[in-house]
Structure formats: C-alpha cells, structure tokens
Amino acid sequence: MNTLRKKILLQFFVSNGATAASFGLSIVLARLLSPSEIGIFSMTAIAVSFAHVFRDFGVVSFIKQQKELNSDVIASATGVLITTSWAIAAVLYLLSSYWANWFEEPGIEQVMHVLALGFVFIPFGAIPQAVLTRNFEVGKQAIVTIVSTTIYITVAIVLALNDFSYMSMAWANLVNILVSGACYIALRPPEVTMRVSLQQWRRVVDFGTGAMLTSSLKAIDLALPDILLGKMSGAHQVGLFSRANSTVNILNHIAGPTINYVALPYLARVHHGGHDMAAELKRVIAYISGIFWPALALTAVLAEPIIVLLYGEAWRESATAMVWLCLACTAQTAFSLTQPALTGIGRPYLSAIALICAVILKILFGILLYDGSLASFAIAIAIADLLTMLPYIYLLRRFLGLGLGDILEPLGRTAIVAISVLGVTLLCRELLAANEHPAFVVGLSCLIAVPVWYLAIRFTQHPLTREFSLLQAELGKRLTRS
Numbered sequence: 001m002n003t004l005r006k007k008i009l010l011q012f013f014v015s016n017g018a019t020a021a022s023f024g025l026s027i028v029l030a031r032l033l034s035p036s037e038i039g040i041f042s043m044t045a046i047a048v049s050f051a052h053v054f055r056d057f058g059v060v061s062f063i064k065q066q067k068e069l070n071s072d073v074i075a076s077a078t079g080v081l082i083t084t085s086w087a088i089a090a091v092l093y094l095l096s097s098y099w100a101n102w103f104e105e106p107g108i109e110q111v112m113h114v115l116a117l118g119f120v121f122i123p124f125g126a127i128p129q130a131v132l133t134r135n136f137e138v139g140k141q142a143i144v145t146i147v148s149t150t151i152y153i154t155v156a157i158v159l160a161l162n163d164f165s166y167m168s169m170a171w172a173n174l175v176n177i178l179v180s181g182a183c184y185i186a187l188r189p190p191e192v193t194m195r196v197s198l199q200q201w202r203r204v205v206d207f208g209t210g211a212m213l214t215s216s217l218k219a220i221d222l223a224l225p226d227i228l229l230g231k232m233s234g235a236h237q238v239g240l241f242s243r244a245n246s247t248v249n250i251l252n253h254i255a256g257p258t259i260n261y262v263a264l265p266y267l268a269r270v271h272h273g274g275h276d277m278a279a280e281l282k283r284v285i286a287y288i289s290g291i292f293w294p295a296l297a298l299t300a301v302l303a304e305p306i307i308v309l310l311y312g313e314a315w316r317e318s319a320t321a322m323v324w325l326c327l328a329c330t331a332q333t334a335f336s337l338t339q340p341a342l343t344g345i346g347r348p349y350l351s352a353i354a355l356i357c358a359v360i361l362k363i364l365f366g367i368l369l370y371d372g373s374l375a376s377f378a379i380a381i382a383i384a385d386l387l388t389m390l391p392y393i394y395l396l397r398r399f400l401g402l403g404l405g406d407i408l409e410p411l412g413r414t415a416i417v418a419i420s421v422l423g424v425t426l427l428c429r430e431l432l433a434a435n436e437h438p439a440f441v442v443g444l445s446c447l448i449a450v451p452v453w454y455l456a457i458r459f460t461q462h463p464l465t466r467e468f469s470l471l472q473a474e475l476g477k478r479l480t481r482s
Contacts, residue, residue: 014142018149025153032160033168040166044111047099051092053219055119056126057084058211061343062204063130064265067272074127075197080204081123082196089119107166114170118177125181128188134265140187148180210349214339217355224359228366229377240374243311244303244318248325251295252333267337267344278401281341285334286410286463292333293414294453297422300326301429302445305438321378328378328385334411335392341400350399354391361387413460420456421449 029038059081066073096112132141156172164171185194225245230238270280299306303322307315339351361384369380396402428445457464 010138010142014138014145018145021149021153025156028157029160029169032157033165037166038169040105040107041111041169043105044099044108044115044170047095048092048112048115050219051088051119053212053215055085055088055122056212056215057081057205058208058215058348059084059204060126060130061211061348062207063127064134065207065268065344065346066134067268069131069134069191071191071193071195072197073200073203074131074192075195076200077204078123078127079196079198080201080208081126083198085119085123089116092116092119111166111170114167114174118174121177121181124194125177125184128184128192129180131189131192132184132187134268135189136265137189144180144183144187147183148176151179152176207346207348210347210352211343214343214348214351214355217352217359218339221355221358221362224362225366225377225381228363232366232370233372237374237377240315240318241321241377243307243315244321244325244374244378247306247310247318248296248299248322248329250299251292252329267341271345277341277345278406281337281396281400281402282406282410283463284337285407286414287467288336289334289411289414290417290457290462290464293330293418294421294449294456296326296330296333297418298425298445298449301422301425302442305441309438309442317374320373320375324375324378324382328382331382331385331389334407335389335396338392338395338400342395345399347399350395354388354395357391358384358388410463413462416460417453417456417462421453424452425449
C-alpha cells in the first residue's frame with residue numbers, strides 16, 4: 001500500500017507539472033498569436049474532442065478493467081482501436097470543409113486535416129499506455145509525459161515564432177502524438193506486442209459499447225450548460241459562467257487527473273481480487289469528500305474576492321453563480337467514483353442511467369428557472385445535480401453493495417469538517433473590511449481555514465486522520481535517518 005501511495009504521489013506531481021506547463025504555454029501563445037488565430041484552433045478542437053469519445057470506443061477502459069491480459073486480448077483491443085480511430089479520422093477529414101463552412105472560417109479545414117491525421121497514429125501508443133496504467137507503471141509514464149510535453153511546448157513556440165499561425169498548435173499536437181506514441185512503444189511491457197488481430201473483437205466491442213455510451217453522455221453533460229446558456233442568453237453570460245465553473249473546479253483540475261488515473265485500475269483490482277468493494281468505496285469517498293467539501297465551502301464564501309483576484313473587476317458577476325456551482329460540485333464529488341467502480345466490475349453502461357437523468361434535469365430546470373440572470377441558471381444546474389444523487393445512490397446500493405447508511409457515515413463526518421471551515425471563513429469575511437484587497441482576504445482566510453480543517457479532521461476522527469498519521473510517521477522516520 002505504501003508503494004501505491006508513492007506512485008499516486010508521483011502521478012500527482014507529474015500530471016500537475018504537465019498542467020502547469022500547458023498553462024504556461026497558453027500564456028506564451030497568447031502573446032505570439034492573435035485571439036482569432038487561437039479561436040480557429042479552439043473551434044476545431046470542439047469537434048475533435050467529442051470525436052475522441054467514439055475513437056476510444058471504451059477500449060482503453062477495457063484494458064484497464066481486465067483481470068488477466070494476454071497477447072491475444074491486447075492484439076484484439078489494438079485491432080478494434082485501429083478500426084475505430086481510422087474510421088473517425090476519415091470522417092473528420094471528410095467533414096472538415098462542412099465544419100469550416102458552419103463557422104465561416106476556412107482555416108478550420110486545415111487544422112482539422114492535421115488533427116484527423118493524429119487519429120491514425122494514436123492507437124499505437126494508446127494500448128501500451130493503457131497497459132502501463134493498469135499495471136501502475138507510473139515511473140515509465142512520467143518519462144513519456146516529461147519528454148512529450150517538453151517537445152510539444154518547444155514545437156508550438158518555434159512554429160508560432162516562425163509565422164505558422166493557428167497551425168502551430170495543430171502541428172505541435174501531431175508531433176506530441178508521434179513522440180508520446182514512440183515512447184510508449186519503446187517502454188511497453190513484454191506482453192504488449194505490435195500484433196494486430198480482430199479475433200476477440202466481440203468481447204472488446206461488447207464492453208466498449210457500454211463504456212462509449214457513458215463517455216458520450218458525460219461529454220454531453222459537461223457541454224450542456226454552455227450550449228443551453230448560449231442559446232438562451234449569449235456569449236457574454238457563457239463567458240461569465242465558464243469562468244465561474246472553471247474557478248469552482250480548480251481543485252478538480254489539480255486532483256482530478258490523479259484520481260482518474262488510479263480509480264479504474266485500482267477498483268478493478270479490488271473487484272477481481274474478491275475484496276470488499278463497498279468498504280473500499282466508502283473509504284475513498286471519505287478521502288475525496290474530506291478534501292473537496294471544505295475547499296468548496298471556502299470557495300463559496302470567497303467567491304467574489306477570488307474572481308476579482310484571478311480575472312479582474314470585469315468578471316465580478318461570475319461570483320453570483322459560484323455559490324450554487326459549489327453546491328453542485330459537492331454533489332458530484334460525493335459520487336465521482338461510481339462510474340469507474342461500475343466499469344471496474346465490467347458494467348460501464350449502468351452509469352448512463354444517472355447521466356441521462358442529469359442531462360434531462362439540466363435541460364428541464366435550465367429552461368424553467370432561467371430568468372435572465374446568471375444566478376438563476378446556476379441554481380437550475382445545482383438542483384439538477386442534487387436530484388441526480390438519487391440514481392447514483394440506487395446504483396451504489398444495487399450493484400456495488402454500498403447502502404445509504406454506508407454513504408452517509410463518512411459524508412456526515414465530512415459535513416462537520418466542511419461546516420467548520422465554512423463558519424470560520426464566514427467569520428473572517430465578516431470581520432475584514434469591505435475594501436480590503438482580494439489577495440489579503442483570500443490569503444488570510446486560507447491561512448486560518450487550513451488549520452481549522454486539520455483540527456476538525458482530527459476531532460471527528462475522519463478517515464483522513466489515518467493518512468495524516470501515516471504521513472507523520474514517514475516524516476519522523478526520514479528525520480531520524482537524517
């Protein structure tokens with residue numbers, strides 16, 4: 001278990017290092033390219049990102065979920081992934097002119113041609129990457145991430161400096177795919193050969209269809225608020241809502257990649273090993289909520305100073321949506337492991353039940369409750385996410401053995417911790433002058449809230465207490481050795 005903790009920690013630093021590097025690249029490119037040039041690439045990426053759901057076809061999840069892997073299974077998975085990827089590449093290439101005409105921007109066609117070409121090469125690195133993830137080979141994947149990210153950033157900047165315009169990002173993306181694929185092939189485990197087969201394609205497709213259904217619904221669920229608000233209001237409120245949503249999800253952007261990396265292969269191992277899935281889910285739900293809920297409570301109280309600090313006065317209105325989006329995110333994080341757990345037991349399609357409910361409810365409440373204000377739309381999203389907890393509760397009880405009482409026990413302790421942080425942040429906000437600089441308000445509030453969070457964890461004997469004790473013991477050993 002200690003080895004797994006070290007691997008998770010390494011993955012956390014590597015994924016966040018890559019995220020920070022990509023953010024740095026976006027800042028540099030914003031100074032080398034015009035908004036319209038970046039916009040051309042972004043508009044193309046909308047279609048390509050959705051196409052990735054169908055390209056993957058659940059094959060990567062299939063690899064991660066398998067109890068035993070052999071060369072025949074891997075060869076069949078490779079065959080299916082090549083088939084779907086190349087088919088999507090052809091579709092993207094053929095539809096590129098139609099997509100460009102829709103936006104009345106000819107440059108989109110060129111970008112999509114290059115991005116479609118990337119789909120031809122993705123399968124050769126995707127399968128080794130999935131096997132390495134399944135085996136928790138974090139060290140090898142860290143090497144690939146460092147090498148590919150460095151080359152991607154270098155190529156993008158060099159091309160932008162040499163007047164490649166919006167094609168800079170397109171060609172850099174293709175080079176990134178080629179480099180990471182070559183690295184994964186070089187570092188692949190012995191059982192991963194480059195043999196291609198369709199011998200067991202039905203087995204792969206049966207699983208992949210359910211996984212793809214869930215992934216496509218999840219993509220729709222994520223895109224739906226922008227689509228709805230854009231239709232009912234316009235670009236201005238979409239921009240404000242996007243800023244509010246991304247701010248609320250800052251912690252998810254930091255911890256999400258690591259959670260997503262570990263969740264499916266780990267829960268699949270728990271299932272295949274005959275261990276108590278319900279007990280493990282209960283423990284991990286407590287860990288995730290114990291970190292996220294207090295952070296969301298703090299974010300809700302400090303919404304306005306956080307928005308002004310990060311984006312400036314022009315974005316202040318975004319804060320009116322953040323309290324409700326924090327509430328929505330609280331519901332989401334409590335059940336964030338349901339999908340990987342259901343996939344881990346070989347039933348990925350069941351997650352579609354909750355996602356269909358979420359999509360329908362967001363459309364319904366979005367239309368009924370929106371009165372022209374950003375806050376009313378955020379309330380609609382929050383109500384939809386809170387009601388979606390009901391199908392998730394059913395799925396956890398029916399298929400994963402986790403009853404309502406089992407869910408409420410860790411969440412009850414987490415709620416006490418979150419309320420403690422909420423109370424001290426409200427008090428701090430009340431005592432500070434209204435004209436205090438946002439940086440001072442946010443900094444002081446966090447400085448006070450963090451120790452309160454820690455003491456509340458200890459006081460409630462939250463499951464995170466064990467992790468703190470293990471961390472202290474490890475630090476004690478290191479200090480003794482030194």
